[in-house]
Amino acid sequence: MSKIKKVLAMLLALAMVLGTTLTTFAAVGELVQDYKSTIIINGLADGDETTVNIYQAVTLVEGDGAYEWVVAEWAKDYIVLNQEKTAYVIENPDGLKEATIPQSPTESQNVTGTTATFADMNVGAYVILASGEKAVYNLMVADTYDASQTYMAAKDAVINAKTSGYNVDKSANDNFISKGQIVTFTIATTFPTFKEVSEDNSFKIVDTPTGLTITEVTKVTIGGATLNGASGAYGAGDDAGNYTIDLSNQIGTTVETLNDNAGKQVIVTYEAEVTADNGYSNTVNTFRNDQKLGEGKTEGFTGDITITKKDENDNSLKGAEFSVFKNDVTEALYFTGSNGVYSLANKDAEGANQTIAVNDSGVVQIKGLDEGTYHFKETKAPDGYSINTNGVTVIIEPDESATANISVKDEIIDTQLSSLPSTGGIGTTIFTIGGCLIMIVAAGLFFASRRKSAK
Structure with missing residues (x-):
C-alpha cells in the first residue's frame, strides 16, 4: 500500500511540474491572441469615400517560454528588430509602403467620415494605407504593444492621418x-x-x-x-x-x-x-x-466682334461711327478705347462713351463681351456716303463648355450719295424745264412787242 502511495505521489508531482512549465512547450512562433486593441485613424477627408487598409507587419509570438517580435516576410527588408527581438525600427518607409501595397490587408474599411475604427486587433505593429479622391495619404504605422508596463499589455492606438496633399x-x-x-x-x-x-x-x-x-x-x-x-x-x-x-x-x-x-x-x-x-x-x-x-x-472667356465698313465695290471706308445695343436693351453700351479698338466699360469709367468709330482701314473691334445679340447702329456715315439704316446684328453664342474666347466678324455696306437711285419717276425735273422755256418765250414776246410799238 505504501508503494502505491509513493507512486501516486510521484505522478502528482510530475503533473505539477508539467503544469508549471506548460508555456515552455508551446509551439515556437505561436501567435499571441490574448491581448486585443482598438486602432483609430482620425483626420481622413470628410465626404470622401476613403479606403483604409491595415496590414500586420510585426506580430507578437510566444516561443521558448518568452515573447518576441516576428516581422512578416514581405516587410523584412524595411523593418529591423533589435537583438532581443523586443523592439523594431522602420528603416525605409517608402520601400515599406511599396512592399505593402500588393499584400492582402488584415482588415479593410470604406469610410466617408473623418474617422476609421478597427476593433479587436491582435497586439503588434500595423502598416496603414489610405486612399481617396480628396487627399493623398502617406504611410501610417500603429503600435498596439504597451512597452511601458511591467507585464505584457496591449494599448489602443489613435493616430492622425498623414497626408502629403x-x-x-x-x-x-x-x-x-x-x-x-x-x-x-x-x-x-x-x-x-x-x-x-x-x-x-x-x-x-x-x-x-x-x-x-x-x-x-x-x-x-x-x-x-x-x-x-x-x-x-x-x-x-x-x-x-x-x-x-x-x-x-x-x-x-x-x-x-x-x-x-x-x-x-x-x-x-x-x-x-x-x-x-x-x-x-x-x-x-x-x-x-x-x-x-x-x-x-x-x-x-469672353467674346469680341469686328466690323468692317465697306462700299458697294468692297472698298474699306473710314469715318463711320456706331452705337451698339445688346439684346432688347434700348440704351447703348459704353466703351473705352480709340483707333478702332474698344473695350466694354461701365458708364462711370473714365473716358467711357456710347459712340465707337472705325479706324483708317474701316475696321472697328469691340472686346470684353459675353454671350448675347449685339446690334450695331450706324450714327455717322463716311463723307459722300449714306447711313446704312439697317445696321448689322451679330450673335455671340458659346457652347455649353465655354472653353475658349469667341471672335465674330461682319461687314456693313454704305452707298455713295451720287449714285443714289431717283424715286417717283422724273419728278420736278420736267416742270423746271417747262418753266424755263415759258420764261424764255415770254421774254422774247415782251421785247418783240416793244420794238413794234417803237415803229
Whole structure:
C-alpha cells in the first residue's frame, strides 16, 4: 500500500511540474491572441469615400517560454528588430509602403467620415494605407504593444492621418463673361492634419487671380459650420497680386485640440470683378506651414466682334461711327478705347462713351463681351456716303463648355450719295424745264412787242 502511495505521489508531482512549465512547450512562433486593441485613424477627408487598409507587419509570438517580435516576410527588408527581438525600427518607409501595397490587408474599411475604427486587433505593429479622391495619404504605422508596463499589455492606438496633399476644387458661377462682370468663385478643399502643437503652424489658401480683382469673401465654412468674420487680403512686395485667406487660427493649440478640424471640408466663397478684355485665369494653392498641399484652377472667356465698313465695290471706308445695343436693351453700351479698338466699360469709367468709330482701314473691334445679340447702329456715315439704316446684328453664342474666347466678324455696306437711285419717276425735273422755256418765250414776246410799238 505504501508503494502505491509513493507512486501516486510521484505522478502528482510530475503533473505539477508539467503544469508549471506548460508555456515552455508551446509551439515556437505561436501567435499571441490574448491581448486585443482598438486602432483609430482620425483626420481622413470628410465626404470622401476613403479606403483604409491595415496590414500586420510585426506580430507578437510566444516561443521558448518568452515573447518576441516576428516581422512578416514581405516587410523584412524595411523593418529591423533589435537583438532581443523586443523592439523594431522602420528603416525605409517608402520601400515599406511599396512592399505593402500588393499584400492582402488584415482588415479593410470604406469610410466617408473623418474617422476609421478597427476593433479587436491582435497586439503588434500595423502598416496603414489610405486612399481617396480628396487627399493623398502617406504611410501610417500603429503600435498596439504597451512597452511601458511591467507585464505584457496591449494599448489602443489613435493616430492622425498623414497626408502629403489635398485636392483643391476651384469653380465659378460663370465661365463666359463680360468685362466688368462680378463672378462668384468657390474653393473646396480639406483642412490638413498637423504633427505637433506649434506657434508656427499655419493653414493658408492663396489665390492668384489674373484678369480679376477679388472684392469680397462672402462665406467660409469648416465642416459645414460657418466661420464668422472670415476675410482675405492682397499681399505686398513679392506677394503682390496674391490674395490670401488665412485660417491658421482654426488650428488647435493643445495636443487634445490640435487636429479637431483635420479632415473637415473647407469651402470658401468670394466675389471678383472681371478686369480683362480676354477673360480670366484663376489659380489657388493651399499651404500647411510652408508645404504646398494642393492646387486648383478655373478659367473664364469672353467674346469680341469686328466690323468692317465697306462700299458697294468692297472698298474699306473710314469715318463711320456706331452705337451698339445688346439684346432688347434700348440704351447703348459704353466703351473705352480709340483707333478702332474698344473695350466694354461701365458708364462711370473714365473716358467711357456710347459712340465707337472705325479706324483708317474701316475696321472697328469691340472686346470684353459675353454671350448675347449685339446690334450695331450706324450714327455717322463716311463723307459722300449714306447711313446704312439697317445696321448689322451679330450673335455671340458659346457652347455649353465655354472653353475658349469667341471672335465674330461682319461687314456693313454704305452707298455713295451720287449714285443714289431717283424715286417717283422724273419728278420736278420736267416742270423746271417747262418753266424755263415759258420764261424764255415770254421774254422774247415782251421785247418783240416793244420794238413794234417803237415803229
